[in-house]
Amino acid sequence: MHEQLCELLPRMRRFARSIAGDPHDADDLVQVAVERALARASQWRADRELAPWVFGIMKNAWVDELRARTRSRQLFAPEDEGGQVGTAPVEARMVAMSVEAALAALPEEQRMAVALVLIEGLSYREAADALGIPIGTLTSRLARGREALQRMLGEGDG
Template sequence: MTTTPDTTASFKREMLSALPSLRAFAMSLIGRHDRADDLVQDTIMKAWAKQDHFEMGTNMKAWLFTILRNELYSQMRKRGREVQDSDGFFTESLAQHPSQYGSLDLQDFRKALESLPSDQREAIILVGASGFSYEEAAEICGCALGTIKSRVNRARQRLQDILKINGEGDYGPDATSAPLTSRAFVS
């Protein structure tokens, strides 16, 4: 996008009109007002800095939701690596979780996603990965809102079954390497 005063003003108006939805989405992901507001602010700052990457006339809301989601994941990864260690004791005994597990997990997820029926895969990608609202996804798919919600729910349940995910403990390092990267190991 070439930046002219008119396109900058249009970009700003469109971005500001998406703020309530963006904040609601952040709240649904985080659950705390202060952190959600910080996440929205980070998202707006990144979007403003990258406005030349946005093509006017396309879906600003979807673009912002994608930035927000990616920013949240980046913050979560960063928080997972940060440890309070002012005396340097923990740093001296730190071990790193092998990166190949993440690649293997991604391969498993892709296989599981590919095994879903196409209508469920489409719905979960639109809502879960592309950041569209249920209403927008229903419009894109040409079906009822309840149908999209049902497809997304069935897809999530099926992915959890295929990947054998029972809760938050199933994310991150496996049982063998977790003690090596956790604070409990250091005593």
Template sequence: MRAQDEADIVACIPSLRRYARGLSADRERADDLVQDTLERAWGRFGLWQRRGEVRAWMFGIMHNLFIDRLRSQRSAPEQSAGDAFPESPDRATQADRLEVRDLDRALQRLPPEQRAILLLVGVEEMSYQEVAGVLGVPLGTVMSRLSRGRERLRAELEGREVSRTLQRVK
């Protein structure tokens, strides 16, 4: 492995941590996810085919690890999102902290496939094409999940009920 390759992997760590925190809503689980992603990327770097950025490849690894863990935990009861946020006595930023907590709780109520796309596009500023490559889905799927995710997040934050019925398009 070249020194530049190592530097590229290390440069991804802050973005990976943000994405993992958004996916899991738990700092310890997010750190474990980042560590497992780095370990897998490091161990399988020879398999990377250098088609595209190493950043997108690593996000793909993380996403696959997250989905694998999600599938294995389906039988376990769902944990409440956001209970780990302590109430802050700091009055200057209290409203900001409440808004961030509400946003985090609303994000955690989204289906994982919508949450992942919202985080990659909105937080990591990836293009739709990059997200499609990371998640291994068609571009149209990215766009539709993003649209549905944004609408559902908006409804959650406004306290509206989200319609879960499918509409038939002719």
């Protein structure tokens, strides 16, 4: 399990960035998820894929964090204004920023469905299991999320 968890770290970080937006929050979310997964290792069934189980832990940890923020009005980490500075060409950064902004504008349940299926490549069943929802609910959220992203990115006009 430890090896598989280590192999999942890049995907976990990508998923965390998809749902949290802020890189610092994403790193904190990954750390919380790893800690919880290790603490609850006995709950994981070795005959099942690890990724959906871990992504479910991440989703629950993020929901917990959002609830705590609502109660306390505190952030995981301060906003990082320099997060987009890099060496990529300006146009590529602008496209990435617009996609990130569009993803961030989705309702949370759609953003999680899109992140797990389209970004992380989980099957519909795995993503539904990770989110603890029926597969029909996942497909509905995914369809609405895709449509909204296409509208926001100007790709649904044809």
